[in-house]
Amino acid sequence: MSSSNWVAPVAAGPVDATVELPGSKSMTNRALILAALADGPVRVVRPLRSRDTLLMARALRALGVPIADDGDDWLVEPGGRGPLDGPVQVDVGLAGTVMRFLPPVAALADGEVTIDGDPRARERPMRPIIEALRALGAEIDDGGRGALPFTVRGRGGLAGGAVTIDASGSSQLVSGLLLAAPRYAKGVEVRHEGPPVPSAPHLEMTVRMLRDAGATVETGEDVWRVAPGALRGGEQVIEPDLSNAAQFLGAALVTGGRVTVPGWPAETTQPGDALRGLLAAMGGEVSLGPDGLTVRGTGTLRGLDADLRDVGELTPVIAALAALAAGPSRLTGIAHLRGHETDRLAALAREINALGGDARELPDGLEIRPRPLHGGLWRTYDDHRMVMAAAVLGLAVEGVEIQNVGTVGKTLPDFTERWTRMLGV
Structure with missing residues (x-):
């Protein structure tokens, strides 16, 4: 085994575990932007500390926003409504939230903000937000590429106004503009x-967190309006990351066991909440109570026919479950995953098939049919969710060797420790 690879442990029997999860990446990075633009101090309660969120915090610090560790929390001390600092260079890594949320903030800086990231980040869709910011009054030098790297020539503020974009590549293109709009x-x-x-x-x-921070937001059919105004200080409490629950809860289905995730909110905007319906459709017994969300395997793992457009980030783990299911699955509405950390549709089909599976790309998704799987190398393409998918397969397939398992640090740095602890290894 390569020193950078990890052999996914096979489940010795039904799992029986309670798995606590760290905070939501999506909520943490939105909270950091809103806190950086607030009129008073903000305590971000129980944020996720992972590569993506640390990159966001580092970028905002470079722009002159003090962000201090305070126990499990972050204390953000914004500078009121004055301009942010420039010139600076910012590394966004491979984080979609950082590369889409930061440029609208950079337009408020006094000086140039040069934004770059990992090699794959330079291939991810950015033209819509670059062109939108120009239409709103920003000056951006991207060499005509419509992609990273580029420089935002900040002048201490931005006019704003009305803009039309095609955000079919990522909802983050809209969220980024809305978060800075006040x-x-x-x-x-x-x-x-x-x-x-x-x-x-x-x-x-995004809309709910803006409103909770004091912004005035109106929404309609494919239109969002944010009025100028103050964002208040106070607290931003981060929920557990429900999307990162997928592989742990999925383990209950694969092994016929039980997994509980405590702190599951009764009401949430997180897409990961859809796991309740998806895992029930695949044969699990799902219940939400005072102890959290519990999934029990029934000994049956069914195939799934589902449109995952709203919950695309769950696709890798759902695809792994589908590869172990007794019947075929058809996962659609996810053509946009070709522009994520990697082309997730191509990567999932390629790696499932390399283990003996039968996965075929569709124009907007995947078709997966049951076939006996065998061990082998699973490549991750610097994509954290490919690691999580492989771990699920490894529960039932001996010898699944996961390449570059460390890439999971993007959202869940201690994933392997949590995984082996769940299995009692």
């Missing part, structure tokens, strides 16, 4: 034209 002179009106925007729950999360 600090724009005219606010923003963002109108989407094009195929449906994926991950609608993430847009609901």
Whole structure:
């Protein structure tokens, strides 16, 4: 085994575990942006500390926003409504939330903000937000690429106003504009034209968090309006990351056991809440109570026919479960995953088939048919969710060797320890 690879442990029997999860990446990075633009100090309660969120915190610190560790929390001391600092260079890694949320904030800086990231980040869709910011009054030098790296020439503020974009590649393109909008002179009106925007729950999360911070937000059919105004200080409490629950709860189905995730909110905008219905459809017994969300395997793992447009980030683990299911699965509405950390549709089909499976790409998804699987190398393409999918397969398939398991640090740095602890290894 290569020193950078990890052999996924096979389950010795039904799992019986309670798995506590750290905070939501999506909520943490939204909370950091809102806190950085607030009029008073903000305590971000129980944030996720992972590569993506540390990159966001580092970028905001570079722009002059003090962010201090305070126990399990972050204390953000914004500088009121003055301009952010420039010139600076910012590394966004491979984090979609950082590369889409930071440029609208960079337009408020006094000086140049140069934004770059990992090699794959330079291939991810950025043209819509670059062109939108130009339409709102920003000056951006991207060499005509419509992609990273580029430089935002900040002038201490932005006019804002109305803009139309095609956000079919990522809901983050809309969220990024909305989060910074209260600090724009005219606010923003963002109108989407094009195929449906994926991950609608993430847009609901953005709107709710803006309103909770004091912003005035109106929404309509493919249109969002944020008025200029103050964002208040106080607390931003981060929920557990429900999408990161997928592989742990899925383990209950694969092994016929029980997994409970405590702290599951009764009401949430997180897309991961859809796991309740998806895992029940695949044969699990799902219950939400005072102890959290509990999934029990019934000895049956069914195939699934589902449109995952709103919950695309769950696709890798759902695809892994589908590869172990007794019947075929058809996962659709996820063409936009080709522009994620990697082309997730191609990667999942390639790696499932390399283990003896039968996965076929569709124009907007995957078709997976049951076949006996065998061990082998599973490549992860610097994609944290590919690691999680492989771990699920490894529960039932001996010898699944996961390449570059450390890439899971993007959202869950101690994943392997949590995984082996769940299995009692």
